Amino acid sequence: MDKVETMRAFVTVVSEGSFTRAADRLALSPQLVSKYVSHLEERLGQRLLNRTTRKLHLTEAGLRYHERAQQLLEELDDLDSQVGDLGGSAQGLLRISAPVSFASEHLPGLLSDFQRAHPGVGIDLMLDDRKVDIVEEGFDIALRIGRLKSSSLIAKRIAPVRLVLCASPDYIARCGAPANLDELAQHRYLRYSLMDSDNPGSLQQTLSRAQPVAGSSMVCNNGQVLMRMATLGMGIVLQPTFIAGRAIAEGKLQILLPELAPEPLGLYAVYAHRKLLASKVRCFLDFIDGYYGDSPYWDEIA
Template sequence: MDRIEAMRTFVMVVNEGSFTRAADRLDTSPQLVSKYVSQLETHLGVRLLNRTTRRLHLTEAGRQYYPRAQQVLSDIDDLENQLGDLQTEAQGLLRISAPVSFAIRHMPALLTEFQRMHPAVGIDLQLNDRKVDIVEEGFDIALRIGRLQSSSLIAKRVAPVRLVLCASPAYLARYGTPGKPEDLRDHQYLRYSYMDPDSSHSPQKWLQDNRSDNLQGMVSNNGDVLVEAAIAGAGIALQPTFIAGPAIREGKLTIVLPEHEPEPLGLYAVYAHRQLLASKVRSFIDFIDGYFGDPPYWDRFD
């Protein structure tokens, strides 16, 4: 038995005063109306209506049940209307998790333009380089950089993330420019600690495989710090061009071993559900798709 449908049928019978008129309003048969009311009474274990040949009378239980059923049905209709509005017009609070350096450099303009197009959407942007649990931590979308493992989450590839080895001209003048990967063993390495060194596809592993085991250099969990250290002459950094691009354009950093550049990573928008997606999420996914260009604007320095 569909309890909501049975409840709606009972309320219509009371409103119309007969099974026949209720059936006309519901575009069904009097027999089916009677069946729904009888099933509802059986489910509740009480009689709601006393039936005579001339009219219907609410029992005491029916008089208590009728106004509450009306309120429940009204609440359901209001809820469905509100959800329908959410599907047609993007609104509500959109919670986004994004990597720190990427978000600081590239999210403000994007989010400003998105809100200009969708003024009913509020933004809660949380910056974190760790891998957040979208469902447990209540995020609608997470932007992630890497090569994503298969999971129950939906991942939309937004842009390629190019990784380059780079160092300052002053550093290279002092210590020499590597001509082949093996030459990296003689240089200081500025390492990003969140890269997974155990992955066979990891750029960090690629660099570790082409240098000695001496651990001189610097480790940080923030790419901006490493890029600034490279500009200051501290060593060679393997960093994405969305961070290092401006310094490369301005001549503060020089790309090293460009012919041995690691395979690009990807920037992904990750979310939990494909069906019944809230319009605020769908609107953001549609908006960010292609926003950065092809190639992304931060790669236009060659």
């Protein structure tokens, strides 16, 4: 039985947390994946996994083997990709994590263009606004929005992300348009719960003090929901133009206090530092670089 295949089966079982999910990932039957892992344990003379009805637990030997096996498989995949580059064709499955609102609005076009240019690369896209651990969770690239802190990861800036404060004409007609920060604090603010840490400053501090109207309030971790609430006249919202741009262009939202807009954030492609970068990753990074430009189309719409 092939050593690399048994090693890959074991590493995938650990990363997926079950034989069934590992089998789906590898396009094999759960029985064959289990046979691979059992064969690996027999060959090594060590139990690598303790199996219960609900969970899998790595033994001490399994923990040590998994760490080294994962590294070897990554290096082997990278080597294959490097050699594959000589033929001019990137191959393999590219796993990408991306923020929900940005991806659903603006990634389909990019991914379609990328796969037309690189038909040998498959895409496994997961939408999640949390900051995933790309190494632990097995992603090749994570797209992130914010002001990135120092880390061991490599970050490539893709595009600026401009934030605008806006409200619907109906809300402005009922409640008025704030002329300054003091007046802004008296308005109803539709707050994006994940923005505070990435957007410090006087505007954010003022918005955090905004008073609820008639005892109501709105906090949400999805910008598209907040933008729709704003178009329905339910308050003032601070959102990126990649979400609010079309509503602004259509007159459903109006920009308020543009002189107080925060410094633009950034859209970044984040990936793990490796000596050998897989061709599928390198091709995607080269493709996305400059795709949206310094003045993205969503800003032009807004």
